[in-house]
Amino acid sequence: MNRKEFIFKSSIGSGSLLIGTQFSATTGKDFQQKKTSSLQLLSKFNFEIDKLRIQQLGNHFIWGVANAAFQVEGATQIHNKLPSIWDEFSLQKGKIKNGDTANQATDFYHRFAEDIRITKELGFTHFRFSIAWTRVITEDLHSENLQGIEYYIQLLKEIQSAGLKPWVTLYHWDLPALIEEKGGWANRQIINYFKRFVEICADHFGDYVDRWFVVNEPAAFTALGYLSGYHAPGKKSPFNYLKTVHYVCLSIAEAGRLLRVKCPQKKIGIAYSYSVVHGASPKDASVVTRVDAFLNRLFVEPSIGLGYPEKDLPVLKRLKNYFEPGDDELLKFDFDFVGVQYYFRVVVGKSVFIPFFGGREIPASKRGVSMNSMQREIYPEGLYDCLLRFKNYGFKDIVVSENGVCYRDELKDGEIIDTKRIEFFQAHIDQLVRAKIEGIPINGYFVWSLTDNFEWSEGYNDRFGLVYIDYPTQQRIIKHSGLWWQGLLVAPSQ
Numbered sequence: 001m002n003r004k005e006f007i008f009k010s011s012i013g014s015g016s017l018l019i020g021t022q023f024s025a026t027t028g029k030d031f032q033q034k035k036t037s038s039l040q041l042l043s044k045f046n047f048e049i050d051k052l053r054i055q056q057l058g059n060h061f062i063w064g065v066a067n068a069a070f071q072v073e074g075a076t077q078i079h080n081k082l083p084s085i086w087d088e089f090s091l092q093k094g095k096i097k098n099g100d101t102a103n104q105a106t107d108f109y110h111r112f113a114e115d116i117r118i119t120k121e122l123g124f125t126h127f128r129f130s131i132a133w134t135r136v137i138t139e140d141l142h143s144e145n146l147q148g149i150e151y152y153i154q155l156l157k158e159i160q161s162a163g164l165k166p167w168v169t170l171y172h173w174d175l176p177a178l179i180e181e182k183g184g185w186a187n188r189q190i191i192n193y194f195k196r197f198v199e200i201c202a203d204h205f206g207d208y209v210d211r212w213f214v215v216n217e218p219a220a221f222t223a224l225g226y227l228s229g230y231h232a233p234g235k236k237s238p239f240n241y242l243k244t245v246h247y248v249c250l251s252i253a254e255a256g257r258l259l260r261v262k263c264p265q266k267k268i269g270i271a272y273s274y275s276v277v278h279g280a281s282p283k284d285a286s287v288v289t290r291v292d293a294f295l296n297r298l299f300v301e302p303s304i305g306l307g308y309p310e311k312d313l314p315v316l317k318r319l320k321n322y323f324e325p326g327d328d329e330l331l332k333f334d335f336d337f338v339g340v341q342y343y344f345r346v347v348v349g350k351s352v353f354i355p356f357f358g359g360r361e362i363p364a365s366k367r368g369v370s371m372n373s374m375q376r377e378i379y380p381e382g383l384y385d386c387l388l389r390f391k392n393y394g395f396k397d398i399v400v401s402e403n404g405v406c407y408r409d410e411l412k413d414g415e416i417i418d419t420k421r422i423e424f425f426q427a428h429i430d431q432l433v434r435a436k437i438e439g440i441p442i443n444g445y446f447v448w449s450l451t452d453n454f455e456w457s458e459g460y461n462d463r464f465g466l467v468y469i470d471y472p473t474q475q476r477i478i479k480h481s482g483l484w485w486q487g488l489l490v491a492p493s494q
Contacts, residue, residue: 060443073107290312
């Protein structure tokens with residue numbers, strides 16, 4: 001996750017608690033001391049109250065963690081993997097903070113068994129990951145790379161052998177660079193390239209996967225990659241951006257129809273980003289409407305038959321330039337479930353200097369609000385607003401497919417005391433409960449993320465994980481937030 005520049009530019013007390021826990025070395029007396037320290041600090045949280053909260057969500061509520069291939073796998077140049085747009089973007093000077101790359105990332109490619117074991121130990125029952133398009137095809141963009149396919153089969157088997165349910169994202173932003181050379185998402189031919197990728201995944205992984213996300217955050221990767229240029233492939237063209245919007249929407253629906261034929265018994269969904277938009281004053285209502293159409297409605301409404309929100313954002317009328325006969329119907333697809341991804345609120349005010357929107361974002365840093373380390377506002381109530389909107393759209397099965405918070409976590413005396421992250425989760429779970437009580441069909445929640453990872457253009461500074469990664473050694477150390485989740489989700493007898 002990272003949409004920073006999206007606009008305009010074992011249980012407690014059971015004795016089985018994993019410890020501020022290093023999955024490599026602490027033993028004996030030092031281990032016991034660290035364990036006691038962790039328990040003492042975590043005792044400030046009332047686990048009984050927290051457990052009562054989550055009980056209101058029901059016994060069948062889904063609790064999971066999420067990651068994405070490019071952000072964690074590393075191993076970018078082995079087993080015939082093709083370069084992605086992010087591999088090439090990362091090599092351009094100044095594109096990634098500190099000159100970071102994902103060449104190693106968290107080495108999930110080699111360490112996935114360890115991370116799946118940690119997921120199980122923390123009490124989560126569902127594991128979301130993505131398949132790298134660049135690992136499963138060859139240079140002709142059609143043939144199968146059997147080494148990459150075998151890797152994902154082994155990963156899926158490991159997830160299942162741990163008793164976890166896999167949720168698979170097909171596209172999480174790592175477009176093959178060879179396709180970008182042909183125009184990428186701004187070339188209508190992308191629909192056929194994407195269908196071939198989806199076909200390979202369905203054929204080889206369909207027996208293992210019960211839930212598919214067709215793409216992750218289409219509003220983000222199109223705007224950041226083709227409009228602002230802040231993300232790969234770094235393009236800045238309003239005209240190409242509009243092309244990508246339409247061709248991505250068509251690709252999503254076509255991929256959904258293909259999956260329905262290939263995997264008729266499986267559930268097909270999509271993961272949409274959402275940021276609640278408020279005005280700085282009542283006079284900013286028109287700006288709110290336009291920004292909301294851009295951020296939150298642009299990719300949802302075509303798929304459910306409402307078309308593009310061009311009435312509220314008139315520049316979208318230009319999308320008709322890229323329509324072919326029948327596209328209105330081809331845009332529609334009836335998803336079995338929807339994933340919503342919520343991180344922060346956006347506040348806007350009028351500005352005559354900003355084309356199309358007539359307004360500008362008012363940074364959280366100027367509003368005196370609680371923020372994460374990317375300077376985005378922490379606003380838990382927005383999660384409820386998001387869930388309510390998707391209920392009103394008519395979705396009957398909703399999951400929060402990403403939610404989390406980044407800080408500049410520091411390792412001190414073998415522990416990461418991230419109390420603010422625990423408070424973040426408590427506040428957002430309150431909003432889940434509120435939604436459930438009011439009849440919103442919210443059925444699951446995925447933490448972003450299990451481990452710290454490569455945060456796109458932000459590099460490695462900002463950490464979202466429940467598990468701290470010491471990048472030089474690749475050591476995994478469970479943060480206090482991870483222990484808190486363990487205290488909630490793992491029964492004492494376990």
